[in-house]
Amino acid sequence: MSRVTKFAGRDPGPAARVAGFIAHLRDNGLRLGVAEADLAMTALAEVDAMRPDDSRRALRAVCTGCKEEYERFDDLFDSYWMDMGRVRQKVVPTPSSTVSDDVHSSRDAKGEDAGASGTSTAPDDTGGAADSDGTGKLIATEQRNLNRRDLRDLIRPEEITEAEGVARRLGAALRDTRSRRRIAARKGDRLHFRKIIRHSLASGGEPLNLLRKRRPDRTRKIVALCDVSGSMSVYAQIFLAFLAGLMRADTAADAYLFHTRLVRITEALRDKDAMRAIGRMSLMADGCGGGSKIGPSLMRFADTYAKRFVDGRSVVLILSDGYDTEAPDIIAAALKKLRKRGCKVVWLNPLKGWADYAPVAEGMAAALPYLDAFKAANTLGDLAALEQELARL
Amino acid sequence: MTWTDLKTALAVEGYVASDDLAVALQLALSLCRPLLLEGAAGVGKTEIARTLSAVMDTRLIRLQCYEGLDAAQAIYEWNYQRQLLTIRAASEAGETGKAVEDRIFSSDFLLERPLLAAITQETPPVLLIDEIDRADEEFEAYLLEVLSDYQVSIPELGTITATSRPVVILTSNGTRDLSDALRRRCLYTYVEYPDRETELAILKARCPDVEARLGEQIVGFVQKLRQEELEKTPGVAEMLDFASALMGLGIADLTDNLAILQSTLTTLLKTQSDQAQITPEVAGRIAGKAA
Numbered sequence: 001m002s003r004v005t006k007f008a009g010r011d012p013g014p015a016a017r018v019a020g021f022i023a024h025l026r027d028n029g030l031r032l033g034v035a036e037a038d039l040a041m042t043a044l045a046e047v048d049a050m051r052p053d054d055s056r057r058a059l060r061a062v063c064t065g066c067k068e069e070y071e072r073f074d075d076l077f078d079s080y081w082m083d084m085g086r087v088r089q090k091v092v093p094t095p096s097s098t099v100s101d102d103v104h105s106s107r108d109a110k111g112e113d114a115g116a117s118g119t120s121t122a123p124d125d126t127g128g129a130a131d132s133d134g135t136g137k138l139i140a141t142e143q144r145n146l147n148r149r150d151l152r153d154l155i156r157p158e159e160i161t162e163a164e165g166v167a168r169r170l171g172a173a174l175r176d177t178r179s180r181r182r183i184a185a186r187k188g189d190r191l192h193f194r195k196i197i198r199h200s201l202a203s204g205g206e207p208l209n210l211l212r213k214r215r216p217d218r219t220r221k222i223v224a225l226c227d228v229s230g231s232m233s234v235y236a237q238i239f240l241a242f243l244a245g246l247m248r249a250d251t252a253a254d255a256y257l258f259h260t261r262l263v264r265i266t267e268a269l270r271d272k273d274a275m276r277a278i279g280r281m282s283l284m285a286d287g288c289g290g291g292s293k294i295g296p297s298l299m300r301f302a303d304t305y306a307k308r309f310v311d312g313r314s315v316v317l318i319l320s321d322g323y324d325t326e327a328p329d330i331i332a333a334a335l336k337k338l339r340k341r342g343c344k345v346v347w348l349n350p351l352k353g354w355a356d357y358a359p360v361a362e363g364m365a366a367a368l369p370y371l372d373a374f375k376a377a378n379t380l381g382d383l384a385a386l387e388q389e390l391a392r393l
Numbered sequence: 394m395t396w397t398d399l400k401t402a403l404a405v406e407g408y409v410a411s412d413d414l415a416v417a418l419q420l421a422l423s424l425c426r427p428l429l430l431e432g433a434a435g436v437g438k439t440e441i442a443r444t445l446s447a448v449m450d451t452r453l454i455r456l457q458c459y460e461g462l463d464a465a466q467a468i469y470e471w472n473y474q475r476q477l478l479t480i481r482a483a484s485e486a487g488e489t490g491k492a493v494e495d496r497i498f499s500s501d502f503l504l505e506r507p508l509l510a511a512i513t514q515e516t517p518p519v520l521l522i523d524e525i526d527r528a529d530e531e532f533e534a535y536l537l538e539v540l541s542d543y544q545v546s547i548p549e550l551g552t553i554t555a556t557s558r559p560v561v562i563l564t565s566n567g568t569r570d571l572s573d574a575l576r577r578r579c580l581y582t583y584v585e586y587p588d589r590e591t592e593l594a595i596l597k598a599r600c601p602d603v604e605a606r607l608g609e610q611i612v613g614f615v616q617k618l619r620q621e622e623l624e625k626t627p628g629v630a631e632m633l634d635f636a637s638a639l640m641g642l643g644i645a646d647l648t649d650n651l652a653i654l655q656s657t658l659t660t661l662l663k664t665q666s667d668q669a670q671i672t673p674e675v676a677g678r679i680a681g682k683a684a
Contacts, residue, residue: 031573039424046423047396047416054396057416061421065576066569067431070583204480303622308567 005083015041022063029267030069036062054079068264075213093110143391159237159380160274164385165247170213171222171250173391188212200321220315222246222253223343226319229259229292235350235378239319242383244269244277247311254309257281258297259290294320294363302337312342317392319348319377322364333362335370344372346390348383350377399448400670408437408444409587417582418445420680427540427561429525429576432584435628438564442521445560452518454559456507458528464535468545469509472502475490498549508539512555526569540578570644572633587629589616594596595629600636610647611636613683621679627661634660647680654680 007017043062047054056077064070184192192213200207226239243255247269248357255317257263263284272278298318310316316338324331335345347367353358353376359365368374374392377383394402396412396419403410403418410418413429418441421428430438446453456467476497483493496502505513509521541547543555563579565571577608587595592612596603603611615632627635638657639647647654655673662668671679 031577034575036577039426042424043420053412054416056414057396057413058420060413061417061420061428061580061582064581065429065573066570066578066581067583070581201477202471204477308570311568 005081018044021059021080025063025076028072028076029219030063031065032063038211038230057080068267091240106382115142150248157274159241160244160248160278162380163241163251163383165245166380167242167246167253169384169387170390171220171246171253173387179215181215182213183216185212185216186216188214190214218313219252220313221309221311222250222317223256223310223314224253224317224319225256225262225298227259227292227294228257229320229323230290231292231321231323232350235319235321238377238379238383240278240281241382242319242332244274244281248275249276254305256305257284258292258294258301260293260296260297262300291324291325292320294322294324295328295334298334298338299330302334302341306338306341310338310341310343310356314341314343316343316345317348318345319350321351322347322361322367323360324363326359326363328362328366332366332370335367339370345370346373346375347371348375348386350376350378353378353382395424402448403441403444404594404598406444406447407598408440409591409598410441411585411587411591414441414582417580421562421580422560422582425558427563427579429563429565429571429579429581430566430584431565433586433626433628434566435619435626435630436584436586437629438584439523442519442562442564445562446519449517449519449560450485450620451516453521454507454511454514454518455521455523457523458525458532459527460527462528462532465506467506467508467532467535469506469547470504471498471549472475472504476502498548503547503550509545509553511545511559511561512539512545512557514557514559515667517557518559518568520561522563523560524566525563525575526565526567527570530572533572537574537578561645581642586626589613592616592629592632596632596636599633600640601652603636603640604645607639607645607647608636610680610683611624611639615661616678617683618671621675623662623667623670624664625662625667627663631661632661647683648677651677651680 001308018041019037022032022040026032040059040062043058043098044055049055049057049058056074059077060070060073064073101348113303167295182188182190182192184195190213192211195208195211196209199209224243226236226243228236228240232239243265246253247255247266254266255264257270265281265284267286268280269277271280338345347364349364352359352374359368359374375386375389377386396415399422400410400412400415401413409574417428417464420426430441432438441454442455460495479497479502481487484497503509509518511518525533525536528536543558544552546552563575573584589612591607592615596608596612600608611632615635619626636658638660642653642657644650644653651673655676658668658671658676662671
């Protein structure tokens with residue numbers, strides 16, 4: 001295990017360190033408030049806080065709220081408390097609003113890192129906020145690889161705004177208001193007899209309160225999986241802008257990228273700042289523009305995330321050209337599994353727009369029997385035109 | 394009580410908890426916070442509540458969630474039939490007005506449902522809210538009120554405040570994403586499938602009669618089986634069923650008789666495609682590796 005982080009002598013004390021840790025978690029996307037910081041302190045008092053493992057377990061129980069966070073927590077804990085015996089200069093965060101809109105803050109992470117590892121007495125000329133911001137991004141910068149391209153260079157803010165409009169219309173088209181079942185509602189078109197009779201017991205069998213029911217609006221949830229492999233790089237711009245717009249327009253939507261592996265980018269794209277969201281996404285899409293393993297990626301999706309996020313009211317949009325390096329039957333098996341969850345599967349293939357296109361790619365041919373719709377999409381205009389098609393699903 | 398004490402106490406009752414789970418439970422007890430447990434089906438989420446109530450020597454109150462669960466079934470309801478009978482009896486006796494009204498809206502006529510029952514106990518009970526992800530989102534909102542203030546408002550009777558704070562354990566299989574508001578109020582632990590040593594300890598605690606060698610084979614087999622691509626991965630309960638099935642058939646070694654092994658796999662494989670996938674050859678190979 002790596003050594004415990006040292007803290008500078010002028011550090012205000014354990015409470016501030018915990019507050020600093022909470023800020024560190026917040027910078028890394030965990031949604032924690034003041035109440036959690038308070039609870040974390042109380043929790044540490046309950047366990048033997050001198051033992052790192054106990055503290056780790058206690059803080060994990062308090063600070064995480066779902067499986068992804070639970071799994072990421074170990075790394076975040078290590079990067080703050082187990083920083084190879086480095087000296088942490090500042091632990092008290094200042095409100096980070098001054099830098100929160102800085103798209104390029106990840107570039108500073110290296111410099112910050114060098115300062116931290118080198119001299120413990122280096123002048124601390126940056127603000128506390130930049131400090132915490134820098135450590136947050138540090139995890140990602142270590143994974144830099146030559147394959148990665150910055151998606152921010154590909155996507156312009158105007159496109160995101162345009163895509164947002166398209167995505168909003170698509171979302172509206174997918175809203176299915178034709179639920180068969182009626183459920184109790186204060187204002188409804190029919191009487192809810194079962195409830196009325198049950199309720200009338202309270203008044204000796206006289207139905208005094210007339211309760212109503214109506215067909216609820218059943219929201220279709222859009223789950224988008226975007227292929228960012230080398231063969232798709234020409235179209236990536238459009239599709240990624242679309243994803244970014246989709247996430248901003250529809251709070252229930254869910255987005256993933258895949259090339260040789262699958263990454264969930266929903267949380268990153270929820271960032272309030274559109275360009276920073278793209279920045280976070282490009283950090284996560286490490287290896288984009290490389291090979292493609294559509295089948296295994298879809299299989300992984302069907303086995304893991306789909307179990308939580310896909311149900312009979314979901315529409316799974318797959319944005320890919322269908323050129324897979326793996327055996328085609330994996331795609332078929334994955335889609336079959338996905339279909340079993342009751343969702344609609346729509347495959348948007350940019351190549352389909354070509355004049356003589358036929359789905360000859362083995363993967364694409366294998367996927368066809370399991371698709372509810374197979375459409376062309378190269379531009380935002382094409383995506384917008386899908387509105388009519390999707391409404392019919 | 395430290396978490397290691399709690400872990401030992403749970404082990405005495407036959408539940409082998411991981412360190413993570415023990416710390417989270419101990420915090421839930423000392424901080425009076427609900428504990429949200431997520432994990433695949435069959436990793437022992439429900440069982441932990443049962444064991445905890447046994448350790449604390451208190452009542453277990455269980456609320457099984459389902460779609461359409463509403464306040465009348467989860468919190469309280471008036472016993473209308475009894476109220477009507479009382480009114481009729483009262484009117485025959487010539488009794489009317491306020492006295493009758495007070496009587497029929499007293500706590501005698503209140504049917505306590507799990508949530509109300511949990512906060513009106515003398516000693517703090519363990520309240521298990523099972524499979525919260527099955528309930529509607531509206532129900533989560535009711536739950537938030539009860540879990541944050543530990544009180545229930547009944548219009549006719551006033552507000553009932555908790556006499557004791559129950560230990561609340563929520564479980565979820567992740568069929569629906571829970572609201573952030575609920576997650577925020579809870580401590581959280583993701584329960585994994587147990588590792589080899591833990592599972593052996595569980596088997597020993599639950600089926601002490603299993604011989605050490607067979608026990609290791611059983612656990613090894615189930616652990617290997619979990620790595621296969623199955624639709625429904627076998628949980629701990631299935632492993633225990635498997636062990637008792639083998640015990641019942643008097644088998645001493647898994648690899649002895651593949652036909653019998655195959656027939657006992659019905660305790661582990663619960664879908665048709667899984668059964669088709671694990672053919673006798675595959676089962677034999679896995680058993681051979683596990684031995």
